[in-house]
Amino acid sequence: MAQSPSGAVDAPEPLDALGGSAPMDAPDSRDFAGAIRWTAADTEPVLCCLCRVPGDPVMSVAPFGVVRCPICDLGFVSPRLSAAALQRMYDNPAYFEDTVYGDPAGRSPAMVLQRTWTAGRLSGLVSRRPPPGTLLEIGTGYGYFLAAARDAGYQVSGVELSRTGAAHARDRHGLEIFRGQLDSAPSDEPADVICFWDTLEHVPDPLEFLRQVRVRLAEDGVFALSVPSFASPPARLLGARWWTLKPEQHIWLFTPTTLRVLAARAGLVLTSVVTSPLRRANAGRTDSLVAFGRALPMVDR
């Protein structure tokens, strides 16, 4: 999924993302892509996926709240869209129209960035686990990265929730994508490489998601991911005006530290975290991180 430079957050007031209490009397509904207007009835409260406790309020972007776990510091959205409301959003054709994706050969700045990220991320994977080998991408979107990984020599497979994205990947790139949730996707052999770009912040339970990644990853395999960074200058300085906040979709807010803790609980270790917008894998992104990692050995606990 893509960054939207224009941003979808239509926040009432600037608030400090790092502290301070937020006014709770903001408007009780928000537009998404001009198509769906959410109200409190579409939302539900959730607990920290690691500690199973409620978060402390950081700011309100009604009808949603941004909170932080008092134990592990993980940021998350609560209340957030209910599972039924979330499915309605992903089924809405406007969801993909909000992304930067267009003609893959295009010269638009967005597509130049897209190709730069693909090249940088692929080169990071190839240097750690060269092809041939199997590569699973979770959240393939339109299939640009997976097609590049195939062309680099990996035997690729992909999982994608969106019908629009999966159809594009098949028609444009000849990729057969499993359409659905990761836990229902086939898993015959562990994958040598697993990647999920701009996906983890969307999933209902990122600990459960990473545990499934661990199970599906070869013992000597490599995984890689990107997420918005809640520790980035834009997130810290802009508060509710941070263009990547998007509380409808981005329901977990990671920092390098909280991501490391979460990965470790799932049996994974981050070996490299890239935050610089000058690195190809994260080119031009001042508010995102790209991480590479490996499986920790399975031990009795």
Ligand SMILES: [Zn+2]
């Ligand atoms: Zn926690």
